Amino acid sequence: MPIENAPIFVDVMNYIGAAKTLSTNWQKIANLQTQAQVLIFLQKNNISDMESFVDKVTKMSEDLHEVSTEIKKADRRLETLETHLAHCENLRQHKGVNDKYKQLAPKKQSEAPKGLSSLRSADNFAMKREEAKKKQAAYYEKHATEIEAYQDANKYLMAVLNDRTEIPIPTWKKELSQLTAERVSLAERFYNLKDEIKSAEVLRRGMEEMMRGEVQLLQQQKNRGVER
Numbered sequence: 001m002p003i004e005n006a007p008i009f010v011d012v013m014n015y016i017g018a019a020k021t022l023s024t025n026w027q028k029i030a031n032l033q034t035q036a037q038v039l040i041f042l043q044k045n046n047i048s049d050m051e052s053f054v055d056k057v058t059k060m061s062e063d064l065h066e067v068s069t070e071i072k073k074a075d076r077r078l079e080t081l082e083t084h085l086a087h088c089e090n091l092r093q094h095k096g097v098n099d100k101y102k103q104l105a106p107k108k109q110s111e112a113p114k115g116l117s118s119l120r121s122a123d124n125f126a127m128k129r130e131e132a133k134k135k136q137a138a139y140y141e142k143h144a145t146e147i148e149a150y151q152d153a154n155k156y157l158m159a160v161l162n163d164r165t166e167i168p169i170p171t172w173k174k175e176l177s178q179l180t181a182e183r184v185s186l187a188e189r190f191y192n193l194k195d196e197i198k199s200a201e202v203l204r205r206g207m208e209e210m211m212r213g214e215v216q217l218l219q220q221q222k223n224r225g226v227e228r
Contacts, residue, residue, distance in 0.1 A: 041199035057200045064193045067186055074183045081176045084160065087153035088169050094150035097143050104139055106132035 047053050106129040140147060157167060 041196055041203070045196075053200070053203070057197070057204075060193055060197050060200065064190070064197065067190045067193065071183065071186050071190060074179055074186060078176065078179055078183065081172050081179070084157075084172050085169070085176065087156045088167060088172075090149040090153040091157065091167075094146040094153075097146040098150040101136065101139055101143065101147050104132065104136040106130075106136065 041047075045052075045056050047056055107125070161167065
């Protein structure tokens with residue numbers, strides 16, 4: 001349905017650029033800059049009437065919502081990939097420390113000598129087992145951060161891989177690189193849309209002020225007619 005009594009865009013631009021209520025040079029310069037931005041917006045989007053303006057603003061709002069959703073989706077995936085790769089790095093970096101910790105583990109009780117004839121051997125086994133426990137505990141205390149980081153990474157990646165044996169590090173790195181570039185492009189589009197919507201808002205306010213002024217003028221003329 002056509003919008004009745006919509007101001008002509010040339011008149012709106014003249015109204016925005018008039019700067020009748022502006023006093024300082026800086027305000028006038030800022031207003032001229034706004035006028036230029038609005039004019040670029042109109043020319044870029046081939047807007048010449050109110051209907052095309054409304055359609056464009058509606059489309060921009062929809063696009064902004066879509067881009068915002070895509071950015072949030074990309075951010076979630078980037079965070080996941082960065083977490084994957086951080087655990088992979090912990091696994092690689094701390095493997096040697098964790099292997100050493102496991103090597104220091106005392107022998108199992110089932111490996112102790114059996115029978116009365118082996119009583120002395122059993123005592124020696126128990127002593128060595130206690131010594132091994134203390135040595136392993138001391139090593140753990142010194143390297144707790146690395147060992148826990150390795151074990152956490154191992155547990156995390158086992159859950160992520162879901163019974164797969166090969167960790168797809170190159171695939172994750174490639175996806176991270178591509179998605180990072182895509183995120184930059186999405187952000188650029190997001191801010192461009194925000195700028196266009198800002199220009200459209202200036203244009204909308206200009207139209208509203210013009211139409212409000214015309215209504216007031218008509219009302220004043222009507223009142224003067226009644227007075228006569």
